[in-house]
Amino acid sequence: MSQAPQKHDVFQAIADPTRREVLRLLSQKEMPISKITAYFPISRTAIAKHLHVLSDAKLVSGRKEGRERIYQLHPEPLEEVQQWISFYEKFWSNKLSILKHIVENDDKNH
């Protein structure tokens, strides 16, 4: 699938439904790859490749623990997506968008 560093960005990483589900699982609890695989109808190797893509995008990391490797969520890169989408919020968002905007900007000054 890929091994070159920095090859996958966060938008690409979340494009695949399986990867989004992996993120959701890891958001509840860190776990080794075999545990993750149990939730899906595909092979462990396929999951490993998805984890590689997520790792490229800095969304997960794994630490070795005995003979297992525990994978863990790092949600921070998703902020980039949130920022991107916030530009479009104005098109659908309602009367509260201004308040939200003020709230968020105020926070940045602390």
Next chain:
Amino acid sequence: MSQAPQKHDVFQAIADPTRREVLRLLSQKEMPISKITAYFPISRTAIAKHLHVLSDAKLVSGRKEGRERIYQLHPEPLEEVQQWISFYEKFWSNKLSILKHIVENDDKNH
């Protein structure tokens, strides 16, 4: 690239940087494909395919006007992305997240 209906979802549509840039352009002003193409180093045919993907995801539509076809942004499907990402907000967001949550929930009751 594709022509089967409903094949591309919004997450896939925004995965490509060119398509994100097309969305940004159309957010400022509707325009025909040749105008869009002028902003990119790739062929009009390639842009047409990107527009097809965006159209599958209901993010753009085109209306014929004389011999031109004017493409227009429909940002609504991005709400799905926003909703998805809002689940992860709690991981990075600060003390104001609770207020924002209240604000948003209050709005739903109107």
Next chain:
DNA sequence: TCAACGTGAAACCAAAAGGTGTTATATTAA
């Protein structure tokens, strides 16, 4: 010590993605 376990990595494959150039068709201006 050694078999079983959990994993990563390699080789392979079909299909999809992202691009190209060419051709066909409708519209408009002269």
Next chain:
DNA sequence: TTAATATAACACCTTTTGGTTTCACGTTGA
């Protein structure tokens, strides 16, 4: 009516994606 314009549609190509099976290797429990 005819040439130029704007676009869509087609055929084609290369790389990437998402999956498989197989193999090698470190760790651990008996």
